Amino acid sequence: MSQDKAAEEQHxxxxxxLLRQGSTLTELACPACAxxxxxxxxxxxxxxxxxxxxxxxxxxxxxxxxxxxxxxDSLEATLLAKIQEVxxxxxxxxxxxxxxxxxxxxxxxxxxxxxxxxxxxx
Ligand SMILES: [Zn+2]
Numbered sequence: 001m002s003q004d005k006a007a008e009e010q011h012x013x014x015x016x017x018l019l020r021q022g023s024t025l026t027e028l029a030c031p032a033c034a035x036x037x038x039x040x041x042x043x044x045x046x047x048x049x050x051x052x053x054x055x056x057x058x059x060x061x062x063x064x065x066x067x068x069x070x071x072x073d074s075l076e077a078t079l080l081a082k083i084q085e086v087x088x089x090x091x092x093x094x095x096x097x098x099x100x101x102x103x104x105x106x107x108x109x110x111x112x113x114x115x116x117x118x119x120x121x122x
Contacts, residue, residue: 008114011035014048015110016103019087025080030054034121036113072120079113 015036019025023038028045030037035049045054086109090102 008111011049012107012110012114014051016106018046018048019083019106020090020103022091025083025087027076027080029117034117036117069120072116076113076116076120079109079116083109083113 015025015038018038018040021041023040023046026037026039026045028037029035030047030050031054033047033049035047037054038046038048040046046052047054083106086102086106090099090106093099093102
């Protein structure tokens with residue numbers, strides 16, 4: 001396994017962990033790496049790739065949204081909706097085996113989201 005691949009998997013795992021802890025995935029992207037930003041329970045925006053808070057400079061000013069093709073936009077919206085659906089299922093699921101399955105689904109969805117976001121940057 002290459003370094004890059006390992007780093008990518010770590011990143012996906014961190015995102016899945018954030019969701020499990022009740023953070024919400026936002027449609028905003030990190031200004032530094034274009035990774036999806038999470039809203040922590042504290043209200044802070046967090047980049048799981050840079051592993052740091054993303055500070056919104058001015059009141060009402062949000063990090064840049066990535067613009068791309070309509071196809072990618074709708075794929076992205078579908079993935080976001082699915083991720084939120086899996087996240088809410090996980091919060092109510094107590095069966096460990098089911099949780100494991102949901103975790104795998106979640107990682108796959110996050111990975112695809114990453115791919116779409118990367119494609120949109122080009
Ligand atoms: Zn970042």
